[in-house]
Amino acid sequence: MLVVRDLVKKYGNFIAVDHLNMEVERGQIFGFIGPNGAGKTTTMKIIATLLAPTSGRVTVDGIDVFKEPIKAREKIGYMPDFFGVYDNLKVMEYLDFYGSAYGVEYRERRRIAEELLELVDLSDKKDAYVDTLSRGMKQRLCLARCLIHNPELLILDEPASGMDPRARAEIKAILKELKRMGKTILISSHILPEMAEICDSVGIIDRGRLVVQGSVEQIMQRMTGRIVVRIRVLRDMDRAISLLKEQPMVTGVVEEDQELEVACNGSEEDLWQLLRVLVSSDVPVVSFRQMEGNLEQIFMEVTSDEEMAL
Amino acid sequence: MKRWLYNPVLASSLKTRMRGWRAAAAVTAYLGVMLFIAYIFFQINLQSYMSISSGRSVGLRVYLMLAILQFALILLITPAQTAGVISSEREMQTLDLLLCTKMSPFSIIIGKLLSSLAFILLLIISSIPLFSLVFLFGGIAPEDIAMLFLFYIITAFAVGSIGIFYSVLFKRTVVSTVVSYITIFFLGIVSVILGVYLMSIHYSQIPRPSDYYVPLIFYINPAIGLSDLLFRQAGVTAPNAYYGILAWLFGVGLGSGSPQGWFQSLPLWIANSVVMSGIAVLLLCASTWLIRPYKRLGRKS
Secondary structure, eight states: OEEEEEEEEEETTEEEEEEEEEEEOTTOEEEEEOOTTSSHHHHHHHHTTSSOOSEEEEEETTEETTTSHHHHHHHEEEEOSSOOOOTTSBHHHHHHHHHHHTTOOHHHHHHHHHHHHHHTTOGGGTTSBGGGSOHHHHHHHHHHHTTTTOOSEEEEESTTTTOOHHHHHHHHHHHHHHHHTTOEEEEEESOHHHHHHHOSEEEEEETTEEEEEEEHHHHHHHHHOOEEEEEEESSOHHHHHHHHHHSTTEEEEEEETTEEEEEEOSOHHHHHHHHHHHHHTTOOEEEEEEOOOOHHHHHHHHHOOTTOOO | OOGGGOOHHHHHHHHHHTSSSHHHHHHHHHHHHHHHHHHHHHHHHHHHHTTTSOHHHHHHHHHHHHHHHHHHHHHHHHHHHHTTTTHHHHHTTOHHHHHTSSOOHHHHHHHHHHHHHHHHHHHHHHTHHHHTTHHHHOSOOHHHHHHHHHHHHHHHHHHHHHHHHHHHHOSSHHHHHHHHHHHHHIIIIIHHHHHHHHHHHHHHSOSSOOSOOOOGGGGGOHHHHHHHHHHHHTTOOOTTHHHHHHHHHHTOOOOOSOOOHHHHHSOHHHHHHHHHHHHHHHHHHHHHHHHOTTTTOOOOO
16 A cells, blocks of 8 residues: 655755655554654655655555655544634634545535534534634544545654543544544554554554564564563472573573563464473463563664653 | 635635624724724814805815725725734634645735735725715715725725735745835935935936936835826826826926827826736735745755
């Protein structure tokens, strides 16, 4: 759906985007992670046809966004990292205005606007002035705005920034619904655990370069070469530790909160072997679970800038 | 409405501009100012001239006063209406959202300009009853008023384009508004002083002037066009009436030659309108160029 090839954006001597390559499959949610100033917004603005690159190529559904920006805009819904709302318009008028700016016919855009307001749970606010809405509502309205022309690719720049947990959860639920509707979503955020939860794939960008790209699990394995499992045993903690340390795939064992956090290389097959060793040695294992990807840790390792804002 | 005629920015701006009490209050205040000054003028003129002047003379004076007053108000109001249209979109962070729709930068600029001009047109139309007072006295034909209003619209178009250009050029509305007013001041006053200075230099080199000289800078001053138009309507038929008045006021020699070429043969107000419209079109094109996202397209591959 989205292909970015060798994208470069320079401002004088400063390289904002440095030979960036990425691909997003149709129907996927792709998380774009990076510290502030890494080039996320620049890349997204280039894809959204708002900024010309120094070099490189971006295609959306096979359409070159620089050669045919108007055609590409039909496919793209862009939501910047700020609200961008007219305070003297009502909610319905706001959506109607953008619908008309995208050339959607009057009846069609009224119908779509009604549906979108339902999707973002703002149906009861359609006659309210935009400036009377709460921050979370405005954010949801902006999400509805970028869907008014029924785009296939959504570019969402920090959609959850500054939101309270409830508003974040609402946005997350809407994104999941959009994925179910078949939309392809490119989303940037610095709230890493959330990205791991909703994204199919993730790309980590640092100093304009895409350092790593893949599914959350793939990135975990590729970057650290380890799987982390948490094991809880009833007793014989010391014997369990010595048994685990004997196993060749185990790279580290840490005792934490009456549980063992075990780092190991290898596949899930190796995990099964590990469990079998413990059980066959009569270690009373009551819990054995693979940890969710600690993306934040990987992010820190990859970007290696201690002062970055997370 | 046909789709190619439909401008979403214009439609939305018209709707929001006329919403609430502000637009009605603005029209009321505008007419109130004009009416107040016209009343004072009437009082003075009716007392001092009615007995000795003909009705036509009073009618003409009232017309000139209203025409100049309305012109000054248009010059004051138009920059305020236009100098923030794009910069305020930037300030509200909605410009990017507009630019990534299917609307072209040109249609965004035109939509913004037309919505401002529509408001100025509303003010002009609402002043028609006030102007109709002139017909009580006679001396001015309806077509004179129509011509005057046409000149107002051209002036508003030119001044509005200046405001729009600055609102594209400067990020902050305050800066673009101030610079717009400075430019209008330059066009209205400094250009006259500069023009007269050029004329005095021109004629000081020729002891017995016989050529027809209009400094180019006069063509960009809408006030000079208005003066020319009003002098014509008042019955001063010299082709360079305003120039003659200036020459008399500032003590420079009076050119007695004939206009050279088709452009100089045009009435000054028409030549002035053509030049101002041309500059306005150039400014609108420049504004369009400046806001389009790909203006710095420097792809190497």
